[in-house]
Amino acid sequence: MIEEFTVGNDRELDLKLARYDVMGSMAHIRMLESIGLLSGDELKSLLEALEDIAAIIERGEFTIEPGIEDVHSQVEFMLTQRLGDTGKKIHSGRSRNDQVLVDLKLFIRDELKTTSQSIKHLFDRLQLLSEKHKDALMPGYTHLQIAMPSSFGLWFGAYAEALVDDMQMIAAAYSIANQNPLGSAAGYGSSFPLNRTMTTELLGFETMHYNVVAAQMSRGKTERAAGMAIAAVASTLGRFAMDVCMWMCQNFAFISFPDELTTGSSIMPHKKNPDVFEIMRGKCNRLQSIPNEIALLTANLPLGYNRDLQLLKDIIFPAFSELRSCLDMCDFMLSHIKVKENILDDPKYDYLFTVEDVNRLALGGMPFREAYRTVGMQVQNGEYVPTRSVSHTHEGSIGNLCNAQIAAKMETVMDKMS
Incomplete structure (x- = not known):
């Protein structure tokens, strides 16, 4: 009951992280080997095993088994099954938090x-x-x-x-x-x-x-x-x-x-x-x-x-x-x-051109406010006829x-x- 509540669908979502978990682990163990926490042979066997897991993931065959909490635990479980104590060394220097x-x-x-x-x-x-x-x-x-x-x-x-x-x-x-x-x-x-x-x-x-x-x-x-x-x-x-x-x-x-x-x-x-x-x-x-x-x-x-x-x-x-x-x-x-x-x-769009005609008058020398009033009065009196030209x-x-x-x-x- 507690596990169902706290885990929910997290295992399913974790499947999207599987390939990245393997990538992170490969980088981590290379680093561990460089500081002497893994031997060269241990690194080689871990990398080979992780490459095999990566292939399983790419084929869509990777699953998180019942009783295993998340993707990180599943990858480590698979390594430990295959490599024994060497697989247990992979978590040195990291937490599931940074993982x-x-x-x-x-x-x-x-x-x-x-x-x-x-x-x-x-x-x-x-x-x-x-x-x-x-x-x-x-x-x-x-x-x-x-x-x-x-x-x-x-x-x-x-x-x-x-x-x-x-x-x-x-x-x-x-x-x-x-x-x-x-x-x-x-x-x-x-x-x-x-x-x-x-x-x-x-x-x-x-x-x-x-x-x-x-x-x-x-x-x-x-x-x-x-x-x-x-x-x-x-x-x-x-x-x-x-x-x-x-x-x-x-x-x-x-x-x-x-x-x-x-x-x-x-x-x-x-x-x-x-x-x-x-x-x-x-x-x-x-x-x-x-x-x-x-x-x-x-x-x-x-x-x-x-x-x-x-x-x-x-x-x-x-x-x-x-x-x-x-x-x-x-x-x-x-x-x-x-x-x-x-x-x-369509004539219903005639008024779209009022600004064009105001600007045309202003470009001809009429002060803008006077041009605005002139076209505005044409609209108000029902006398406005658009030129229908657009020059932007x-x-x-x-x-x-x-x-x-x-x-x-x-x-x-x-x-x-x-």
């Missing part, structure tokens, strides 16, 4: 990098669509009221650049994860002469958590940083999904998708519902709650390891795959999007999207995780 920490750091680092690739694929799709439809005008809104001319080039491009900002969050979380905690043991170091620089290099970490207490304090902070990055991407994606749902509505009808990518109704034969984007919006809204959930779980915990932290895995692990499924689905759907042309020919040339405007510069920004951020 799970290094597993988590390696896992989160990889998950962030994989997620960054899905973000980049969607970014590339949005940039492609922005260029393709850069001349297709659409209404711009403020307060959901008709405001000024916009374009599909601007709309698609805006979300592409928003993803660059989100990628900065991913890169920041990656940097926090990319620090080696191994050797901090239970959070207060070890009397063994450990070479933490060696394990940092062997595991490909950018640096280490030098202070052993700070290393243990990173449990929860690493997950929270990753959660904030996930939430940032989800915020952008959820907002885009809302736009799509609205633009598909017959009252707007700016975009459409093939029938097979929409859903119908049991009683209304005309319906083509945006279920994919509604589900995407809902999932992204849930993902935005992750930083709060982690913050509440870790708030005011006393210094050192506390079992509460185990529950973080149940929050952050599925979030990565959930976010990637949304990113990949959005990319797939956008490969089939259809954009409506000549939207602004500054950086980031309808006529100068700066997509190449935005792509360069994305490459700069991506390089931080190379």
Whole structure:
């Protein structure tokens, strides 16, 4: 009863850490051999056994046996079964606290990098669509009221650049994860002469958590940083999904998708519902709650390891795959999007051009406030006739999207995780 309550589904979640536990153990025993705690022959036999376990993991055949608490204990149990006392030496100079920490750091680092690739694929799709439809005008809104001319080039491009900002969050979380905690043991170091620089290099970490207490304090902070990055991407994606749902509505009808990518109704034969984007919006809204959930779980915990932290895995692990499924689905759907042309020919959009005509008068020499009053009176008296010409040339405007510069920004951020 106690074990069921305290372990829960942790064994299942630990399976995701198995390959990283083996990686961490390989680095650890190489270091132990370098400081004389293992012989060369012991190191060789341990490495061979760990390589065999790694192969079992890659084949999907690794399990945590009944009665064994976690992935770390399972790996050590397998080594001890095969190598006897030599297998028992592997835990010298470390605790399960820093063992799970290094597993988590390696896992989160990889998950962030994989997620960054899905973000980049969607970014590339949005940039492609922005260029393709850069001349297709659409209404711009403020307060959901008709405001000024916009374009599909601007709309698609805006979300592409928003993803660059989100990628900065991913890169920041990656940097926090990319620090080696191994050797901090239970959070207060070890009397063994450990070479933490060696394990940092062997595991490909950018640096280490030098202070052993700070290393243990990173449990929860690493997950929270990753959660904030996930939430940032989800915020952008959820907002885009809302736009799509609205633009598909017959009252707007700016975009459409093939029938097979929409859903119908049991009683209304005309319906083509945006279920994919509604589900995407809902999932992204849930993902935005992750930083709060982690913050509440870790708030005011006393210094050192506390079992509460185990529950973080149940929050952050599925979030990565959930976010990637949304990113990949959005990319797939956008490969089939259809954009409506000549939207602004409809007379109901005439007032979109008032600012263009105010600026045209001002460029002709009329003071701006007088130009504003002149066009305003035309609108009020029902005399306004739009010129329907749009001439925006500054950086980031309808006529100068700066997509190449935005792509360069994305490459700069991506390089931080190379």
